[in-house]
Amino acid sequence: MRYSIKIGIVIFLSIGVSIAGELGLITDWATFRGDSLGYSWVEIYTKLNRENFKFLLDSTSSNYVGSLYVDIAIIDDFGKIADSLSYQKPIIIPENQPISQQFKLLNVYTFHLPIGKYRAKIFTSDKIGRKSDSLSFDFDLKNYWANENLFSSIMLSYTAMPSKENTNLDRMGYRMFPNPDGIYDLGSLTLYNYAEFYLRDTTVQKVGIVQKIYADDTLFRSFEPEWRISKKADWFIGGFSVAGFPDGEYKLELQLLDTSGNILARADKNFIVAKHRQIAIAALDTELVDKYRDVLLYLMKPEQLRTFDKLSKEGKVNFWNKFWSDNDPNPDTKENEFYDRYIARWNYVNKTFTFGNTEGWKTDQGRIYLIYGPPDNIEHHSFQISNNSWEIWHYFDKNYYFIFADVLGLGTMKLVDSNVDGEVQDKYWREKISS
Known part of the structure; x- marks a missing residue:
């Protein structure tokens, strides 16, 4: 099943760096069986870098607005235009969000065409900044009805x-x-x-x-x-x-x-x-360096954090690289097991514990998971008339436990008790979740 063309811009946070033309245009495509015999679908995927666009303040909304123009032509094997589309659409940056923050502008375009050989020509432009970018590629539409x-x-x-x-x-x-x-x-x-x-x-x-x-x-x-x-x-x-x-x-x-x-x-x-891709220091923006700090936050000692915050952008990148290198348990191997293990946790908590606008690593459950790893056992206690939902995480090797509860009944699990020094300890925690 394919989908008809629906023009829309998706803004997706990036910690990468522009590596393409003036607008960072990158494309890919995939082909699928068509809706009728002898036809196939091609999906064209595009990525643009929002920070490459120019924005003007809209006084009526207090938002910064840019303007994206896209033109796509599909040329058949005889040099004729088999299909095309073009449109112009605003790019709106929400109030209080930095213009320079790196985001990907992602989109999908679909075309239903007879089986054969084609060339796609893609042109994009920033109507305000007067920048443009273009790419072309050849593709075959296979006979998926064979x-x-x-x-x-x-x-x-x-x-x-x-x-x-x-x-x-x-x-x-x-x-x-x-x-x-x-x-x-x-x-x-x-x-x-x-x-x-x-x-x-x-x-x-x-x-x-x-x-x-x-x-x-x-x-x-x-x-x-x-x-x-x-x-x-x-x-x-x-x-x-x-x-x-x-x-x-x-x-x-x-x-x-x-x-x-x-x-x-x-x-x-x-x-x-x-x-560990090498990124030119001059190309790094604050968002990427802030991400380094976020990842390292629960691993650094207070004095390390103070040192990191005082460093220049280049110094913070060097600190990042040295931190992982210094903590590599097997420096003679290509892999850094400590890095891989922690980043796997980071990825997991942001996928599992993100709630609303709060990223997973900022939640109590995300923090505990990052510091102590996956629990050996979890006891789930669902919502009842007498109390809100709660759960206990057990770490058997160290005899640790952590109790999380939905104190306000809004779905946010907060740490309410533990037997670990430095963590929340409250023997009256049950009273806080009782109806």
Whole structure:
């Protein structure tokens, strides 16, 4: 199933650096079976860097507003325009948000075309700053109606969040922000992917989809298959953490299996892990340096924090690199296990404990998880007439416990008691959650 074109700009926080043209335009694409015989869909994914645009203050709303123009032309093999679109749309920065803060402007454009060879020409411009950027690429629309088992292309994504909407970023009940450059760094440590498969073999009753990761053509990691009853056409959303991956280039391969382990179809997509990517100091903005501080906050001693805050931007980057290097338990190996383990926790808490506008690492549960790691056991106590919900985290090795409760009944779990020195200790905590 594909989606009609719905123009909209998605603003997504970035801790990366512009690496493309004047507006940082980067593109990717994926192809899927069309809605009618002989047709296929192409999805074009674009990313622009908001900080490259010029903004003017709108006196009526106190917001800064920019102007984005996009023109896309799809040229067929005979040099004729098969389809096109163009539009102009404002980019609105909310009040009190810095203009220079780095954000990605992400979008998805879909075209339904006859099977064949095409070229896409994409032109973008900043109407206020008079900057522009353009890219073109060739693509083939495969015949997904052929009498064989086939995978579609693979779409790489930053996220896969449950959604009840039907925008150009939603598919099968999930909001997926595309990752056109295929780079996963400190700010995006989970790789999500979307693909479809088309099964022509009617004798197959059950199929499994497996994700395999290759580095230098050598199998690096393989995940357990996801089994399901076979259909003529189906979809798959996968995901895995890259926190433990060494920096480098990888290939994701999806395999469609029968119950005997035979490969019915496969598709692959390259991606890059760049957690330690070298970034020019002059290009760093305050948002990235602040992110370094956030990540290190619960690991640093008070004197280290004071030292960090006094450093220049370049000094803070050097501090960041030296901190992880000094705490590497096995400096003779390529991996830094301490870094990988902590960043995996960081990624987990921001995915699991984020509530409203509060990021997961800022919550009590997120902080405890980052400092002490995953608990050995969690006792859940749901809401009752006499009291609000609460839970206990146990750490058996150190005989620690932490009690969290929804004190106000609003869904926010606060630390209300513990037996760890320096943490909240309140033997009357039950009274605070009683109705």
